[in-house]
Amino acid sequence: MELINRKANFEYFFEETYQAGIVLSGTEIKSIRSGKVSFNDSYCLFHKGELFVQHLHIAEYSFGTYLNHNAIQERKLLLNKKELKKLASKINEKGYSIIPLKIFFSEKGLAKLEIGLGKGKKHHDKRNVIKERESDRDIKRKYGL
Numbered sequence: 001m002e003l004i005n006r007k008a009n010f011e012y013f014f015e016e017t018y019q020a021g022i023v024l025s026g027t028e029i030k031s032i033r034s035g036k037v038s039f040n041d042s043y044c045l046f047h048k049g050e051l052f053v054q055h056l057h058i059a060e061y062s063f064g065t066y067l068n069h070n071a072i073q074e075r076k077l078l079l080n081k082k083e084l085k086k087l088a089s090k091i092n093e094k095g096y097s098i099i100p101l102k103i104f105f106s107e108k109g110l111a112k113l114e115i116g117l118g119k120g121k122k123h124h125d126k127r128n129v130i131k132e133r134e135s136d137r138d139i140k141r142k143y144g145l
Helices: 006-011 026-033 081-091 123-143
Strands: 002-004 012-022 043-047 050-054 075-078 096-105 111-120
Touching: 006 012, 006 096, 006 111, 006 123, 012 096, 043 081, 050 081, 081 096
Parallel strands: none
Antiparallel strands: 002 096, 012 075, 012 111, 043 050, 043 096, 050 075, 096 111
16 A cells, blocks of 8 residues: 655656655554555654654544644655765755655565655746646547557
8 A cells, every 4th residue: 555645746756766665553453454644745854863754744543532642743764874874965055955746565464665865846837847747648639658
């Protein structure tokens, strides 16, 4: 099961992607398994040399008790030191952002977050993407592909 941030590819050009572990509580993992995640306005930032994801909305678990988690809170991401240093140096350059792309489960059943290092698209780039998408759609309609 994958939960994908569809808006990210429209808003950013991605140069590199990384798979990061994510630190979660018990009810958070249950909400992710039921597919209740929203990527709206989520991003990653560094704090004291560690990478955190901000504004990733994981809905409260419906069968949770008083131990239920907060829907929006910062969550720590787990990466190698090499990867963290590389991302930290790229982030200092103008225009780069780290954006969550998708949440999925590894073969061992652990939740992973795929993050991408990207630059924001300009308005004319977005228009070109829309034009290409519409022309592909017209071709598929016309030739029945």
